């Protein structure tokens with residue numbers, strides 16, 4: 640599903656963010672990505688989304704070599720992904736329903752299909768009764784669940800989440816992680832950046848540890864350190 644070969648990213652400032660990274664994530668996997676600040680976690684997500692270009696190496700997603708995508712193909716490519724952020728990134732002057740519907744409108748979904756899809760996504764995250772509320776009227780956990788509904792409403796093949804529990808208390812954090820687990824059980828490949836040792840320990844998923852842009856530990860390889 641996701642394959643990186645010898646991928647490096649050096650920003651124009653000269654900052655090395657990713658160095659000679661080889662990584663394969665299979666279809667339907669759930670992967671937790673950890674590493675200290677500046678390790679390259681967000682850069683890795685940005686590379687997958689083609690928000691930034693690798694300095695060297697090849698990135699393949701679902702068989703697509705991202706380096707060969709034409710500009711006009713990038714929009715369609717990105718529709719393979721749903722993305723969840725630490726700070727939710729909901730529109731504060733849109734209701735929960737409108738926030739989720741917005742993701743469908745920009746993807747040119749037929750108008751008659753929007754309502755059913757939005758309500759289904761809200762049901763999935765347990766927010767069907769809060770559809771008419773604004774983000775300011777929700778708790779942090781509910782905001783994040785609304786953001787997850789927006790991310791999955793297009794039924795993406797891959798869900799990327801960058802510190803999705805960073806602004807949440809323990810209970811809400813575990814609820815959001817449980818939700819991501821359920822979405823993964825439905826077949827979606829899930830990649831989550833997390834700093835929380837509790838989450839890393841409790842989820843019992845594959846954990847990849849980045850340090851200075853390199854993978855220094857991958858639990859799918861028996862937890863042994865390698866590389867560097």
Ligand SMILES: Nc1ncnc2c1ncn2[C@@H]1O[C@H](COP(=O)(O)OP(=O)(O)OP(=O)(O)O)[C@@H](O)[C@H]1O
Nearest residue numbers: 650652654655656675676677678679680681682683
């Ligand atoms: N646009 C940019 N221009 C220059 N350097 C950048 C840019 N974005 C990130 N960097 C640098 O690249 C390195 C990796 O950054 P990245 O944001 O990927 O790390 P991270 O692991 O996500 O960190 P954090 O946990 O703090 O979010 C850091 O040294 C950072 O300062």
